[in-house]
Amino acid sequence: MRPVERLARLVTPFAAGLLVAACAQAPALRGTSDLGVIVERAQGRVQVVDTTTRTSLATLGGLGDLSHASVVYSRDGRYAYVFGRDGGLTKIDLLGQKIERRVMQAGNSIGGAISQDGRVVAAQNYAPGGVKLFDAQTLELLADIPSATGPNGERSKVVGLADAPGDLFVASLFDANEIWVIDAADPRAPKVTRFRDIGRQPYDGLVTPDGRYYLAGLFGEDGIALLDLWHRERGVSRILANYGRGEEKLPVYKMPHLRGWAVAGGYAFLPAVGRHEILVVDTRTWREVGRVAVAGQPVFAIARPDGRQVWVNFALPDNGLVQVIDTETRSVAATLSPGKAVLHMEFTPRGENVWISARDDNRVLIYDTATLQVQKTLPIDEPSGVFFTARAGRIGF
Amino acid sequence: MSLKRGPLRTAGFAGALVALLAAPAAPARAEHAAADLGAVSPASPAAAAPSAARQRELLTLLRNDCGACHGMRRTGGLGPALTPAALRDRPDDSLVATVLSGRSGTAMPPWRPFMSEADAVWLVARLKSNPEGDHAPR
Numbered sequence: 101m102r103p104v105e106r107l108a109r110l111v112t113p114f115a116a117g118l119l120v121a122a123c124a125q126a127p128a129l130r131g132t133s134d135l136g137v138i139v140e141r142a143q144g145r146v147q148v149v150d151t152t153t154r155t156s157l158a159t160l161g162g163l164g165d166l167s168h169a170s171v172v173y174s175r176d177g178r179y180a181y182v183f184g185r186d187g188g189l190t191k192i193d194l195l196g197q198k199i200e201r202r203v204m205q206a207g208n209s210i211g212g213a214i215s216q217d218g219r220v221v222a223a224q225n226y227a228p229g230g231v232k233l234f235d236a237q238t239l240e241l242l243a244d245i246p247s248a249t250g251p252n253g254e255r256s257k258v259v260g261l262a263d264a265p266g267d268l269f270v271a272s273l274f275d276a277n278e279i280w281v282i283d284a285a286d287p288r289a290p291k292v293t294r295f296r297d298i299g300r301q302p303y304d305g306l307v308t309p310d311g312r313y314y315l316a317g318l319f320g321e322d323g324i325a326l327l328d329l330w331h332r333e334r335g336v337s338r339i340l341a342n343y344g345r346g347e348e349k350l351p352v353y354k355m356p357h358l359r360g361w362a363v364a365g366g367y368a369f370l371p372a373v374g375r376h377e378i379l380v381v382d383t384r385t386w387r388e389v390g391r392v393a394v395a396g397q398p399v400f401a402i403a404r405p406d407g408r409q410v411w412v413n414f415a416l417p418d419n420g421l422v423q424v425i426d427t428e429t430r431s432v433a434a435t436l437s438p439g440k441a442v443l444h445m446e447f448t449p450r451g452e453n454v455w456i457s458a459r460d461d462n463r464v465l466i467y468d469t470a471t472l473q474v475q476k477t478l479p480i481d482e483p484s485g486v487f488f489t490a491r492a493g494r495i496g497f
Numbered sequence: 498m499s500l501k502r503g504p505l506r507t508a509g510f511a512g513a514l515v516a517l518l519a520a521p522a523a524p525a526r527a528e529h530a531a532a533d534l535g536a537v538s539p540a541s542p543a544a545a546a547p548s549a550a551r552q553r554e555l556l557t558l559l560r561n562d563c564g565a566c567h568g569m570r571r572t573g574g575l576g577p578a579l580t581p582a583a584l585r586d587r588p589d590d591s592l593v594a595t596v597l598s599g600r601s602g603t604a605m606p607p608w609r610p611f612m613s614e615a616d617a618v619w620l621v622a623r624l625k626s627n628p629e630g631d632h633a634p635r
Contacts, residue, residue, distance in 0.1 A: 105501075142560075142569065165568070165569060165570055165572075167564055167565075167568065167569030167570075168574065185568055185570075185574070186570070186572070207572075208568070208572060208573055208574065210574065221574070226573065226574060228572065257575065274575065303575070303604075309555065319604060324564065338540055349608055351599060351606030352604065352606055353562065353565075353573065353606055354565050355565075355604070356561075403559075405517075416611070417610070417611070426608070441561065452634075459561065460557070460561075467582070
C-alpha cells in the first residue's frame with residue numbers, strides 16, 4: 101500500500117464521522133423494520149421506538165387529542181399516519197424523526213387505513229360522519245364520502261374501517277346498520293357498494309389476515325356480520341347468531357377492538373361482547389368450536405405471530421390483567437398483572453417480545469413471550485396504542 | 498342518541514340543583530341527595546361530597562373511562578358529547594340517573610359499581626362547569 105493510499109484509508113472514517121456530526125438532518129443509514137411508535141394519549145405526543153435496542157429514539161409533540169389514536173404505516177415502513185380523535189391526521193417520518201405533514205380533516209375521528217398499493221390513506225370519522233380519502237404522499241384530500249343514510253341526510257358514525265385487496269376499503273356504519281365497500285382504485289372517484297340491515301350497531305370490524313373476509317362485531321344484538329370479499333354478490337351473512345342467546349349480558353365498560361384480532365391455526369379468537377369469554381371460531385366454516393373463560397370482558401385478543409399464544413386484555417374493572425391463552429389447548433396458560441389500565445399490546449414482528457402499555461403506571465412493559473418475564477420497562481406518559489412498522493406489510497392493519 | 502329522557506321524574510329538584518351546581522365547590526352537598534334514584538331525603542348521608550383524593554380518582558375515570566366513548570375532551574365519540582353546551586338543557590337528576598344506571602338500548606353502562614350517588618352528582622356538576630384543567634396536559 102502506498103503511503104498516500106494508507107493516509108486516505110485512515111482519514112476516511114474520521115471524515116465520514118465529521119460529516120455525520122455536522123449534518124444533523126441526516127441520521128445514519130438504517131432500516132425501519134424494527135421501529136414503531138407509542139402514543140402518549142393525553143399529551144398529544146408519540147414516541148418513536150426501536151424494538152432492537154428497546155429504547156425511545158425521539159418524542160414528537162403537537163399532535164392534538166390522541167385519545168383512541170391509531171396508526172397505519174406507509175408501505176416502506178418509513179412514515180406513520182396518526183389518526184387523532186380531534187380529526188387531526190399527522191404523517192410522521194420515523195427516520196427523520198419529525199412531523200412531515202399534518203391536516204385537520206374532521207371534527208371527531210376514530211381511525212384509518214391505508215390502501216393495498218399504499219397510495220391512499222383513508223380516515224373514518226364520527227363527526228361529520230363519513231370516510232375521507234387522502235393522497236398518502238401529500239395528504240391532499242382526494243374524496244369525501246359522507247355516511248349519509250337517513251331520510252334527512254343524517255350521517256352515521258363510521259367504525260371498523262379496514263383495507264382489503266383490490267384497493268378496497270371496508271367500513272361499518274354504527275347508526276345505520278350498514279357495511280360499505282369502497283373501491284378506491286380511482287381515489288378521486290371512489291365507488292361505494294352498500295350492504296344494508298347487516299345487524300344492529302356494528303361497533304368495529306376487521307379484515308382477516310388473508311384479506312378475504314370482513315367481519316363486523318354487533319353491539320345491538322348477538323352475532324357477527326360476515327362479508328366474503330371474494331363473493332360480494334352473496335351479500336352479508338350472520339355468524340355466531342346464537343351465541344349467548346337468552347343469557348343476560350354484562351354491562352360493557354369498554355367496547356372490544358377487533359382490528360388485530362387473533363387468527364391462529366385456522367381458528368379465530370374473538371372477544372365476546374359483554375361476556376367473560378373468548379369465542380373460538382373455525383375460519384373455514386365460521387362456526388363456533390369452543391369458548392375460553394377469561395378473567396374479565398376482553399378488549400383486545402391478539403395472536404403472537406406464530407399463532408401459538410393469544411394475549412388478551414380487559415375492560416374495567418379487570419384492566420390491570422393480561423391473560424395468555426394457549427391456542428393448542430384453548431385454555432388460559434398464564435395470568436399477568438402488568439400494571440394499571442392496560443390499554444394495548446403489540447408483538448415484535450416475529451413475536452419474541454410483546455410490548456404492553458399500562459396507562460396509569462406511565463410505562464410500557466416489554467415481555468419475553470416464551471418466559472413471560474418482563475425484560476424492560478420504558479417510561480411513557482399515559483401510553484395507549486403501540487404500533488410497530490411490521491403493520492406496513494399486513495393486510496387489514 | 499339523546500340523553501333527554503331520564504328514567505327519573507323528580508323535576509322539582511332540578512331547578513334547585515342547577516343553582517347549586519353552578520358553584521361546584523359549594524359545601525351544601527346535602528341537597529344533592531335529591532338526585533339519587535331512590536333516596537329523596539335531603540338529609541341522606543350519602544350526599545357527602547367526595548374527598549379531594551376521591552375527586553382526583555373520579556377525574557381520572559371521567560377522562561379515561563367515560564372518555565373511551567365520550568372523548569377524553571368530552572367532545573363525543575361513540576357516545577354523545579358531554580360538553581357544558583351539550584348538557585346545558587339536560588336536567589341534573591336525569592344525568593345522574595344515566596350515569597348510575599346506564600341507558601338501556603344504548604352502549605351506556607351503569608356506573609354504580611364504580612361510584613356512589615354523591616360521586617355521580619359531583620361528576621355531573623363537573624361536566625356542566627367543565628374546568629379547562631380537566632383535559633389540559635399535565
